[in-house]
Amino acid sequence: MTIYAGSIVDTPGDPFAGDPADALAETGALLVQDGVIRARGSLAALTAGHPGEPVTRLDGGLLVPGFIDTHVHFPQIRAIGGLGMPLLDWLERCALPEESKLADQEYAREVAAEFLDGMLASGTTSALVFGSHFAAAMDELFGAAEQRRMNITSGLVLSDRILRPDLLNTPETALADSADLILRWHDRGRLRYAVTPRFSLSATDEMLDVCAQLLGKGVWFTSHVNENVAEIATVAGLFPGARHYLDTYRRHGLVTERSVFAHNVHPDDAELATLAEHGASVAHCPTSNCALGSGLFPLRRHVEHGIHIALGSDVGAGAGLFLPKEALQAYFIQQLLGADGLALTPVHLLYLATRAGAQALGLDDRVGDFAVGKDFDAVWLRPAPSSPLDVNLRHASGGTDALARTFALATPADVAQVWVRGQRAAGQDPR
Numbered sequence: 001m002t003i004y005a006g007s008i009v010d011t012p013g014d015p016f017a018g019d020p021a022d023a024l025a026e027t028g029a030l031l032v033q034d035g036v037i038r039a040r041g042s043l044a045a046l047t048a049g050h051p052g053e054p055v056t057r058l059d060g061g062l063l064v065p066g067f068i069d070t071h072v073h074f075p076q077i078r079a080i081g082g083l084g085m086p087l088l089d090w091l092e093r094c095a096l097p098e099e100s101k102l103a104d105q106e107y108a109r110e111v112a113a114e115f116l117d118g119m120l121a122s123g124t125t126s127a128l129v130f131g132s133h134f135a136a137a138m139d140e141l142f143g144a145a146e147q148r149r150m151n152i153t154s155g156l157v158l159s160d161r162i163l164r165p166d167l168l169n170t171p172e173t174a175l176a177d178s179a180d181l182i183l184r185w186h187d188r189g190r191l192r193y194a195v196t197p198r199f200s201l202s203a204t205d206e207m208l209d210v211c212a213q214l215l216g217k218g219v220w221f222t223s224h225v226n227e228n229v230a231e232i233a234t235v236a237g238l239f240p241g242a243r244h245y246l247d248t249y250r251r252h253g254l255v256t257e258r259s260v261f262a263h264n265v266h267p268d269d270a271e272l273a274t275l276a277e278h279g280a281s282v283a284h285c286p287t288s289n290c291a292l293g294s295g296l297f298p299l300r301r302h303v304e305h306g307i308h309i310a311l312g313s314d315v316g317a318g319a320g321l322f323l324p325k326e327a328l329q330a331y332f333i334q335q336l337l338g339a340d341g342l343a344l345t346p347v348h349l350l351y352l353a354t355r356a357g358a359q360a361l362g363l364d365d366r367v368g369d370f371a372v373g374k375d376f377d378a379v380w381l382r383p384a385p386s387s388p389l390d391v392n393l394r395h396a397s398g399g400t401d402a403l404a405r406t407f408a409l410a411t412p413a414d415v416a417q418v419w420v421r422g423q424r425a426a427g428q429d430p431r
């Protein structure tokens, strides 16, 4: 057993459901055994109850739950920074040429390690990962995630039209390759499988039918929806019988409680009602939406419809893997929306970067906050002495104020240590 002591904050509540302040909890210590949180309370109480157990002091900064990224592309870790293009041009010129390179399994192995180590170094311990178009590359990702004991849900990306030919599969090969991957990796340790058509723009009704067959195996589902106006117009032309973009998935039974749709920047009210009715979640990707000029996410309309929202970095369109940066950008976007926006508090930002993701992925019985019984997946954000964040934290008036200053200023350089199920996974040597 180990007792971790410091400024520990998490969001066991839901800040969108009532007074945001009620969603936050602060504590002084956690007792961890075999990677699981066994008790929480003051350091004095835990040391009195468990005398002789070693205490790890995390003095300075904040200890928060491991971040949870609900939309990030593994094959794009080497393609960050392609600015100046809207979605469909960026895919054609920046993302897809890089994704083609993962046909080489050796290349995919290097990329998988860079991607997962990059996430850990940014404090991300769980993720719904948009996979590769190549099955062997998926074996590399799952194998590397298993070694790192990360909570990874991912799947082979499926497309049978419009994209460059080397990225296409047929409905038949998609079904066979996906079924093999599900057998090998789904529910193996902390790994799970997600059926992943790239978007209905690049998937025929036959391919979406295959997705529905695969979803019957009890796995997860993810795809893109309503990211960009040109994309939406193209989808409307490809599916003249669909009521709206989301309907291209709904007609195949792909909008479910186990479905996470990325973006949804331009939904109509019927789409929001459909998402709510089926209990599907939306991954909001703020820096990507800004970088590609996709639009300003209508968070308030999602909340008013009762749709669950979490955060995604959407690397490589997003500007890095560090989820607090996404949370800050989400805050900025809501400010820019004025009366149509939803003013986010620091408690919302922590919730969106942690527990909201766990709920979207059906993992909130295991991770997302520091409740007793959950896995000790944690990030210690401790800034360098005398840095602006260090100065601000020393002048913070309490947990919420410390969070505000952290979300404003923190960078991956402030990730001092990361734990995955109680084991050190990344981080610098203690300063």
Ligand SMILES: [Zn+2]
Pocket (backbone or CB within 6 Å): 071, 073, 130, 224, 262, 314
């Ligand atoms: Zn994406």
